[in-house]
Amino acid sequence: MEVTKRSYSSSANxxxxxxxxxxxxxxxxxxxxxxKTGGAGIKIISDSTPENPENNSAGLSVMKxxxxxxxxxGLEVRINKGVPIGLGLGSSGASSSASVKAVNELFELNMSPDEMVYYSMYGEIAACGSAHPDNVSSGIYGGLTLISSTSPVRVRKVKINYEMSLLLIIPYSHMEKKTQKARSMVPDKISMTDHVLHASRISTMLYGFMNGDRDAIRxxxxDDIVEKSREALFPYYRQIREKAISENAISxxxxxxxxxxxxxxxxxxxKNEIISNTDRIMKSYNVDYNIKETSILEDYDD
Amino acid sequence: MEVTKRSYSSSANxxxxxxxxxxxxxxxxxxxxxxKTGGAGIKIISDSTPENPENNSAGLSVMKxxxxxxxxxGLEVRINKGVPIGLGLGSSGASSSASVKAVNELFELNMSPDEMVYYSMYGEIAACGSAHPDNVSSGIYGGLTLISSTSPVRVRKVKINYEMSLLLIIPYSHMEKKTQKARSMVPDKISMTDHVLHASRISTMLYGFMNGDRDAIRxxxxDDIVEKSREALFPYYRQIREKAISENAISxxxxxxxxxxxxxxxxxxxKNEIISNTDRIMKSYNVDYNIKETSILEDYDD
Known part of the structure; x- marks a missing residue:
């Protein structure tokens, strides 16, 4: 018997x-x-991720x-990567959460969603050196997830009451150990004023999603803490943002x-104006990219 | 013609x-x-707040x-104080927001709720040296209010989807310039870790109120930033908190x-256990207090 599970791309933060x-x-x-192989040990089959289970986000979750x-x-774990690696799209979280869902079903473990998030987090250690549950929570719950607690893991799924579509701009600029670098760029301390401002913003945004209030989402x-501190990683972002807002993107x-x-x-x-503006801006930075129209994955119902 | 308006007590933070x-x-x-007096100037009539309009939270709002x-x-402004002063119950905000609602109606100014919050904020300068809109937003909107922005003022009213009652413990410990002192005790900077933790908590709490999720509210x-830094002002709080949670208060x-x-x-x-525990704890700190059972004021519909 074999079990196959999918997890989709996701955007954290x-x-x-x-x-x-x-x-x-x-x-x-x-x-x-x-x-099951009938033998012992975990065998990873993948053409784009490490074959040593300890270095592989799915492998590490399954081992745990x-x-x-x-x-x-013994277990054979075959990974078909669809989510591009290292581009901020939750690629490692997708592999680990899909593997956890598959193992849960194969061995009839009846894990709760938060237990599955917990095990999926182990995959993030392989991928980026720290266990954090944001992308993997998307892979387990679908939709918009809120991390209430990491230890113990406690995730809440936020119902989005506004119809919207997504445009995903995917620059092909790869960097070794990107997530570690990006995390190290975030300041250790912030002012209380910035804290209050950003706590108010996340509250307003969640209010907007839950109440279908477009202005509140926008x-x-x-963000003037994390996105700002990392701007060197995506120097075109500010211009794309300004244009998108002026062309009436929600956010x-x-x-x-x-x-x-x-x-x-x-x-x-x-949307068309945003797409052509983006093209102009990305060309001016000489960055290859793809743009993809997509939508929110609301639920995993398989 | 005269106009009378009420604003209720409130709890910020x-x-x-x-x-x-x-x-x-x-x-x-x-x-x-x-x-209207038929003459000129603003005359404050109050037996418990300053009679100079510039030092009076209602007076300052009306002048503006x-x-x-x-x-x-010329205007006569008669203030009947019901909200005890200086005990963290939004007393100055109640006077200023009630005065703004009354003036709005007397002169048929048709102000939006956020405009009324803006003018009510001026009262807070008289009372505590800084204009902040949290308590006054309660006095205008009722219920649970979320400050999305202070400049321009943008308030959102959060619908609470859980039936609950309130117990208010009111210690009679007055302190000169309490709000200024309390604000100065809050740290200027916090760690990014604390920011993420508390942004997650406010998100979880709002999720709880909106979705009627008791566990999420709890x-x-x-709070380990503001309440903690001010603990000297209410040294009994930690013990009362522990007991209340162990007696299954929501929060x-x-x-x-x-x-x-x-x-x-x-x-x-x-509830009775909480009340008797509170009595024991407050007596051990030798603090006079009152305890009041009350409920949320959901709406001003007058």
Missing amino acids: LGPGYDILSLAHKAFFDSVTVK ILGDRGIKD EGMM ICVSGAGPSILIFTDENTK | LGPGYDILSLAHKAFFDSVTVK ILGDRGIKD EGMM ICVSGAGPSILIFTDENTK
Whole structure:
């Protein structure tokens, strides 16, 4: 018997929600297939991720589950990567969460969603040196997730009561150990004034999503701490942002640690103008990119 | 013709919502009556607040409106204080917001709620040296208010989808210039870790209020920045908190800058045990206090 599970791409942070929020979208997905080998140990089959399970985000999550549950079976873990790696789209979280869902089903472990998030977090250690649950929570819950607590893991799914589409700008600018570098750029301390401002913004943004208040989403999704400190990683962002807002995008943010950029749109948004402005700006920075129209993945119902 | 308006007591902050959130309750109210005198100038009639309009929270708000609107009429402003002064219950905000509502109606100014919040803020300068809109937003909107922006003023009213009652502990410990002192005790800088933790908590708490999720309200309403830095002003708080949580209060916080304490309860809460524990603790600190059962003021519909 084998089990295959999918997890989709996601955008962590959403402006003021650094390490707190994440949104799943249909732009890309990973699928992971697990089956018992009859032998021992974990065998990773993948053409784009490390084959040593300890260096592989899916492998590390699977090892942790098998260890905790005392499962001795050998396992083949086949990873089909669809989410581009290292572009702020939750690629490692997609592999690890898909593998956890697959192992949960194969061994009938009946894990709660938060338990699955917990195990999926282990994959993030392989990928970026620290366990954080934002992208993996998207891979387990779908939709918009709020990390209430990391230890113990406590995730809440926020219902979005506004119809919107997404434009994803995906620059092909790869960097070694990008997530570690991006995390090290964030200041250790901030002013109380900035804290109050950004706590108000995340509150306003969540109010907007839950109440379908377009203005509140737009007013809240602004960040002058994390996005600002990392601007060197995506120097085109500020210009793209200004243009997108002036063309009536609902809002815009950096996707995860970047360099990808996520734009929220509706029927009032001049999408074509945003696309052509983006093209002009990205060319002026001499950065290859792709732009993808997509939508929120609201639920995993498989 | 004269116009009389009421504003109720309120609790700002609610734990992690420092300078962002405020909740109106029915425990106390101020009423303000305004009428034209036929002469010039503003005459304050009050037995417990300053009679010089510039030192009076209602007077300062009224002066600002008349100045901005070019209104030359003389005005008598009669303030009946019901909200105790200097105990963290939004007393000055109640007087100023009631006076603004009364003047708005007397002169048929048709101000928007946020405009009324803006003018009410001026009263806070008289009372505590800085203009902040949290308590006054409760006096205008009622219910639970979220300050999205202070300049321009932008307030959102958060619908609470959970039935709850309130216990208000009101210690009679007065201090000169309490609000200024309390504000000066808050640190200028905080760690990024604390920022993320508290932004997650305010998000979780708001999620809880909006979705009627009791656990989320409880998990979110915790503060280790502002309440902690001010603990010397209400040394009994930590013990009362621990007992209230162990007796299954929904949650508990310091009301505004203190010293009053607000406890959220429902039918699962052992209210009598909390009341007797509070009595024991307050006696051990030798602090006179009153305890009042009350409820949320959801709306001003007059």
